[in-house]
Amino acid sequence: MDTPRLPLTRDLVLIGGGHTHALVLRKWGMRPLPGARLTLINPGPSAPYSGMLPGFVAGHYAREDLDIDLVRLARFAGARVILGSAEHIDTAAQQVYVPGRPPVAYDAASIDIGVTSAMPDLPGFAQHGIPAKPLGRFAARWAAFREGGSPAHVAVIGGGVAGVELILAMAHALKSRGRLAQATLIDSDQALRAISPKARATLRRALVGQGVRLEENTGIERIEDSYIVLKDGREILSDFTTGAAGARPYGWLADSGLALQDGFISIGETLQSSAANVFASGDCAHMAFAPRPKAGVYAVRQAPVLWHNLRALLTGDPMRGYRPQKDYLKLISMGAREALGERFGTTLSGPLMWTWKDRIDQAFMDKFRDLPAMEAPVLPAEHTLGMDEALGDKPMCGGCGAKVGRGALLPALAGLNGATRPDITPLPGDDAALLTTGGARQVISTDHLRAFCNDPVMMARIAAVHALGDIWAMGAEPQAATANLILPRMTPELQARTLQEIMAAAAEVMQAAGAAIVGGHTSLGDELTVGFTVTGLCPRPAITLAGARPGDALILTKPIGSGVLMAAEMAGEAKGDWVAAALAQMSQPQGAAARILQDAHAMTDVTGFGLIGHLLGLCGASGAGAEIFTGQVPLMQGAAELAERGIRSSLFPANQAAAPELKTSGWQELLFDPQTAGGLLAAVPAAAAGTLLDQLRSKGFPAAIIGRFTSSPDTIVLST
Numbered sequence: 134m135d136t137p138r139l140p141l142t143r144d145l146v147l148i149g150g151g152h153t154h155a156l157v158l159r160k161w162g163m164r165p166l167p168g169a170r171l172t173l174i175n176p177g178p179s180a181p182y183s184g185m186l187p188g189f190v191a192g193h194y195a196r197e198d199l200d201i202d203l204v205r206l207a208r209f210a211g212a213r214v215i216l217g218s219a220e221h222i223d224t225a226a227q228q229v230y231v232p233g234r235p236p237v238a239y240d241a242a243s244i245d246i247g248v249t250s251a252m253p254d255l256p257g258f259a260q261h262g263i264p265a266k267p268l269g270r271f272a273a274r275w276a277a278f279r280e281g282g283s284p285a286h287v288a289v290i291g292g293g294v295a296g297v298e299l300i301l302a303m304a305h306a307l308k309s310r311g312r313l314a315q316a317t318l319i320d321s322d323q324a325l326r327a328i329s330p331k332a333r334a335t336l337r338r339a340l341v342g343q344g345v346r347l348e349e350n351t352g353i354e355r356i357e358d359s360y361i362v363l364k365d366g367r368e369i370l371s372d373f374t375t376g377a378a379g380a381r382p383y384g385w386l387a388d389s390g391l392a393l394q395d396g397f398i399s400i401g402e403t404l405q406s407s408a409a410n411v412f413a414s415g416d417c418a419h420m421a422f423a424p425r426p427k428a429g430v431y432a433v434r435q436a437p438v439l440w441h442n443l444r445a446l447l448t449g450d451p452m453r454g455y456r457p458q459k460d461y462l463k464l465i466s467m468g469a470r471e472a473l474g475e476r477f478g479t480t481l482s483g484p485l486m487w488t489w490k491d492r493i494d495q496a497f498m499d500k501f502r503d504l505p506a507m508e509a510p511v512l513p514a515e516h517t518l519g520m521d522e523a524l525g526d527k528p529m530c531g532g533c534g535a536k537v538g539r540g541a542l543l544p545a546l547a548g549l550n551g552a553t554r555p556d557i558t559p560l561p562g563d564d565a566a567l568l569t570t571g572g573a574r575q576v577i578s579t580d581h582l583r584a585f586c587n588d589p590v591m592m593a594r595i596a597a598v599h600a601l602g603d604i605w606a607m608g609a610e611p612q613a614a615t616a617n618l619i620l621p622r623m624t625p626e627l628q629a630r631t632l633q634e635i636m637a638a639a640a641e642v643m644q645a646a647g648a649a650i651v652g653g654h655t656s657l658g659d660e661l662t663v664g665f666t667v668t669g670l671c672p673r674p675a676i677t678l679a680g681a682r683p684g685d686a687l688i689l690t691k692p693i694g695s696g697v698l699m700a701a702e703m704a705g706e707a708k709g710d711w712v713a714a715a716l717a718q719m720s721q722p723q724g725a726a727a728r729i730l731q732d733a734h735a736m737t738d739v740t741g742f743g744l745i746g747h748l749l750g751l752c753g754a755s756g757a758g759a760e761i762f763t764g765q766v767p768l769m770q771g772a773a774e775l776a777e778r779g780i781r782s783s784l785f786p787a788n789q790a791a792a793p794e795l796k797t798s799g800w801q802e803l804l805f806d807p808q809t810a811g812g813l814l815a816a817v818p819a820a821a822a823g824t825l826l827d828q829l830r831s832k833g834f835p836a837a838i839i840g841r842f843t844s845s846p847d848t849i850v851l852s853t
Contacts, residue, residue, distance in 0.1 A: 138659050140622035142168040143447050144630065146229055146239040147212075148219045149246035150175035150203045152182070152429060153414035156436035157243075157443070158203075159500055162210040166444050170627065171212035172239075174219050174231060178204045178709030181268040183429055184494045187466035189272060190302035192309060196276055199268075201501045204709030208702060209504045213587030216713055219246070224390050224408040234590050235637040238630045241446050243412040243439060244398060248380035248427065252290070257356030258376060262290075265299060265377040278373050279306055284314035288361055288371035291378030292320025292349065293327060297336050298466045299377055304343040305468035317346045317369050319361070320378075324349050327426075328463070331480045332473060339467045380416055380427045394419040402454035404439050410446060414439050423457050430461045433497070464490040504705055531585025531699060560677050564737075565603040567675050574671035578603035580740075581617055581664020582809065585699045586716065592663050593635040594720040597642035599810035600665035602738035605727035606813055608676040609669030611646040614639075616653030619662040635663065646724050673731070678754035680735040681816035687759060687840040688822060690726045690829060691812025693744055694772025694803050695719055696782030701775045711771030718769060718835075719810040726836070729828045730815045739811035743788040745795065745804045747814055748849060755816070758845035763801055764853045766839045773800035782807050795851060804851075816842055 147154045150173060161171060179200035188194045207214045217231040222244070228236035250264035263274050278285070285307050289300040300318045307313035318324065318340065324347060325333040340347055352364035361369040382396035392399045392407035397419035404412045415432040425431055438455040445452045464486065465473045472486035512520065558567040565578035580600040584592050597614075604611050616639060620631055632655070643650050648667065698715045701707035723738070730736060735755055739747050744766070752759055777799045788805040789797075797804060812834075817825055822838050829836035843850075 138622060139167045140624065141170045141627050142624045143240040144170050144172065144238055144627065145443060145447065146172045146174065146237055146242045148174050148222070148229060148242060148244045149415075149417070150180035150201070151245035151247050151415040151417075152180075152432045153436045153439055154243065154245040155180060155201050155203070155206060155501060156433065157440045158206045158210040158212060159504075160436070160440045161212070162206075162504070165211055166447060169447055170623075171210060172215060172237060173203060173207050173212050174215045174217065174229060174237065175203055176216070176218040176267075177269060178202070178214070178216060178713040179269075181272055182494070182498060183266075183268055184490075184497065186268055186272065187298040187302040188491070188494075190275055190279075190299060190306060191466070191468055192279070192306045193470060196272060198498070199272065201498070202709040204702070204712045205504065205705055205707070206501055207587075208705060211587070213589075215588060215590075220385050222389050222391075222411070224411060227410070235634045239410075241410045241412075241443060243404075243414065243443060244386075244406075244417060245413070245415045245432070246383055246417050248382060248416040250291075250376045250378070251381060252376050252378065255290075255353060255356060255376075258374075261356045261358050262374045262376055265289075265295065265375050266380070271375065275303075275373070275375075279310070281312070283312070285312045285372055286315045286317075286359070286370040287313075287373045288317040288319060288369055288375075290319050290353065290374070290376045292318055292322070292324030292347075293377065293379070294325065294463070294465055296320070296377040297325060297340065299375065300345050301336075301339055301343055301468035302466060303373075304345050308343070313344065315346060315370055316344065317348060317361075317371065319348045319351060319353065319363075319369070321352050322350060329475060329478055329480060331478075332463075332465075332475045335473055335480060335482050336465065336467070339471075339473075343468050382417060386417070394421060402456070403442050403452045404435060404455055405442070405452075412439060412443065420455075420457060425457050428461065431457055434458075464493070466490070531583045531703075558675075560675075565607055567607070567671070574675065575612070576604055576607050576609040576669040576671060576675060577666070579617075579664065579666040581662055584661035584663065585703070585809070589631050589634045589661060589663075590638040591716055591720065592661060593638035594642055595716070595810050596663040597639045597665060598720055598722050599740065600667050601642075601646055601648070602723060602740065602810065602813075604667050604669035605723045606676065606736050606738045607669070607671070608673065608727060608731050608733075608736070609671045611643070611648035611724070612668045612670050614643050614648050614650050614665045614667045616650060616655075617662075617664040617666065618653065618655045619658040619660070620655065621660050622657055639663075639665070642722065646722060676731075676733055676736045678735055678737055678751050681751050681755035681757050681842045682734055683757055683842050683844040684819055685734055685816040685842040686819045686822035686838050687748075687761070687842065688730070688815045688817055688825060688829070688836060689739070689744070689767065689812050689839045690723060690730075690815075690834045690836045691718055691721070691739070691808075692767035692769045692772075692835055693739065693806055693808055693811065694769035694776075695809050695811070696743075696784065696807040697772050697775050697780055697803060698769055699809070700782045701771075701780045704780070706778075706780060707775065708771060711769070714770045721810075721834075723813055725832045726813055726829055726834050729825060729832070730813060730817065732821075733815040733817050736813055736815040739808045739814050741784060741788075741807045742791070743785075743805045743807050744814070745849065746788050746791050749791060749847070751814065751816065752842075752847050752849065755842070756846050758843040758848035758850075759840055760843055760850050760852055761804070761840040762838075762853065763804070763851050765837050766804070767835050767837045768800070768803060772803055772806075776800045776803050776806075792849060795849065797851070801851070812836070 304316040398413035473482040
């Protein structure tokens with residue numbers, strides 16, 4: 134007998150993708166806690182590892198080498214990801230606020246958001262400087278600057294270890310490219326005052342060796358576009374000015390109601406804040422029980438304790454205390470592939486120390502690179518004939534990848550006859566129905582999606598856009614919608630939280646489209662499913678599948694590839710930024726595109742049957758054929774690479790069977806890829822196609838002219 138899915142009873146929210154939380158996610162994936170719904174909130178799909186930043190700045194590592202892929206890590210941990218910056222936590226209401234979405238409720242929360250090196254009190258820094266933290270923004274700006282061609286002047290404000298590492302790395306990178314004109318390190322006090330005299334002397338020699346100008350005991354008056362004005366009136370040339378002078382907490386913590394020390398969250402031995410169900414770790418936390426300097430080693434070693442105590446809070450088990458070590462091994466990059474190592478007063482430096490540091494850093498990153506892939510479902514020893522084929526060799530996809538194939542669906546629909554009623558207009562192959570009520574033409578359609586991501590808000594947005602696709606494709610104006618929801622088993626409190634999130638997100642999409650949600654139906658099941666029945670009014674004759682003419686241009690308003698990307702994401706094979714970009718594409722409404730294409734001869738939306746399948750529908754209804762310019766078909770980021778690696782959605786074989794005469798391989802098989810909330814596919818007069826394309830692109834649609842209609846009925850050919 135199958136084991137029933139256990140109900141969800143508690144929400145655990147991780148705010149920030151710092152090193153501690155990354156390690157907690159990895160441990161959680163190894164041993165999930167039944168009943169807990171885990172959420173990660175982070176500004177972007179990845180988090181850079183600070184230990185390798187100097188190596189990247191110097192040119193020893195590629196940009197992607199720094200990144201912990203949080204989307205992939207969250208999938209491994211079974212967590213939902215919310216891509217956005219937290220801006221407030223209400224500890225009384227137990228909610229986290231993220232711009233652009235409903236509040237995120239929690240029963241337990243943990244904060245690991247790092248720090249910033251911004252200098253709001255230094256005139257001109259906000260306009261002309263770039264903080265070293267957060268690392269992601271700094272790394273992007275430096276990568277662009279480093280690859281320039283003109284002689285470069287750079288400066289770092291802050292003479293601590295972090296500032297010295299940065300200026301040595303910047304000087305080395307620019308010298309290696311023959312671009313270094315001047316590198317300057319500026320500190321209001323003595324540089325490197327917090328380390329031992331021997332280590333300080335070694336690093337000062339490295340500064341001299343790299344040609345770095347050191348300005349100590351010097352204040353700064355202001356920052357200008359290409360120079361720095363010192364307190365004594367001197368000017369330091371700098372085309373790229375960064376700040377590494379200490380760590381500053383993010384301002385929104387001041388309104389959190391939590392006990393703070395100099396703006397940092399004060400925590401006890403259990404890593405709990407003044408609110409018992411809110412934890413903090415990493416640089417944003419102040420260890421009131423054992424104050425220590427900001428260092429990544431503490432964040433890493435807090436992870437096992439945080440993981441244990443978060444679970445303990447949710448299970449009622451005893452908590453553990455964290456006891457930080459008094460000293461730790463400091464490995465400091467020196468620009469070239471050399472490093473300085475110091476602990477307990479012993480100092481060593483040179484290439485061997487770099488090799489040691491690199492090995493430690495790579496071992497840390499390997500924890501997140503080598504995650505086990507999702508296993509295929511286990512087949513019972515005794516089973517009926519045909520189960521091997523029905524089960525397949527991989528998990529079933531969500532979204533449109535989980536839908537019934539064209540070969541099974543069309544014969545089932547063939548026997549239906551809506552023409553027996555005079556108020557129903559028969560449409561050849563359209564997904565929506567055209568009704569006439571009191572002289573008004575009304576379109577009605579329904580669609581639902583099996584969840585392919587763990588965020589109910591994102592699923593609601595995409596499902597709403599997906600359901601509206603049939604209305605937009607017929608040139609109708611959305612009117613009303615009812616929701617059809619299946620929630621996984623959970624407590625009434627979590628049901629209320631989830632429904633509030635879903636309905637708020639769906640209402641936002643529907644209202645923006647001009648429709649109102651007027652009701653719906655909910656039930657509990659094994660997994661989340663979100664769907665909508667939508668009506669629309671036709672102020673003019675409806676656009677149908679029929680009507681495409683030979684010579685018409687074929688316009689597609691969105692790129693394809695979502696099926697492959699979501700299948701890869703389930704298997705842990707897709708990069709987080711690819712997934713984030715795909716979700717953004719899927720949640721892009723098509724109302725404005727439909728208005729631009731309102732004079733199309735024929736139109737549909739590209740969903741479960743894939744581009745070829747829906748084009749076959751246009752050709753069949755119009756008595757025409759089509760030629761696809763494969764090189765012009767827009768593809769989602771990463772889709773071609775994944776397709777070349779042989780990754781396919783579970784609906785792909787059924788879609789490909791609809792046109793066996795088309796021989797494709799590699800990335801061209803994306804033409805059969807099932808799309809979720811895909812673009813509009815329109816037949817338009819060739820003479821108007823260029824103007825329409827310009828209008829679509831001006832409204833933010835990555836549209837393309839991907840082919841033309843021909844006079845060969847039901848025949849599709851591919852060309853480059």
